[in-house]
Amino acid sequence: MDLCEMLPYAEECFPFNKQTLVYKVGEKMFALIPLEKNGIIILKHSSESIEELKESHHGISEPAYLSKNHWIQIDTEYNGLQRHIKDWVEMSYNLVLAGLPKKEQQKYLG
Secondary structure (H helix, E strand, O other), X not given: OHHXXXXXXXXXXXXXXXXXXXXXXXXXXXXXXXXXXXXXXXXXXXXXXXXXXXXXXXOEEOOOOOOOOOEEEEEOOXXXXXXXXXXXXXXXXXXXXXXXXXXXXXXHHO
C-alpha cells in the first residue's frame, strides 16, 4: 500500500507467510495487509476509540489473531471509509513510533 511505503523508515516484510504483507517501523508492526483479501488493511488504533469506531463505521471490524483492544480491520472498499484511511494509517504508524523506547524514537524522529 502506497500510504504505508511513504512513511519515513517504514519497512515491508512477510514475517508470517507470503499472503500477509506487514509494514513495520522500529521492528514493530503498524499495518498488515492480507493479500488474499482484496481491500483489507489491519492497523493499530487508539484503544479508547475502537468500539466507537466499529459502531459508527460498518466496514470496521476486529481482526483475527490480533488484540481487539489495539487493532482494527478495515474494508477499504466500504463506502465512506476511503477518506479516513490515510489518517488511520498515519495514526497507526505514530502509535507504534510513540511506543518505542525513547532512545530508539530519536533515531526515527531525528
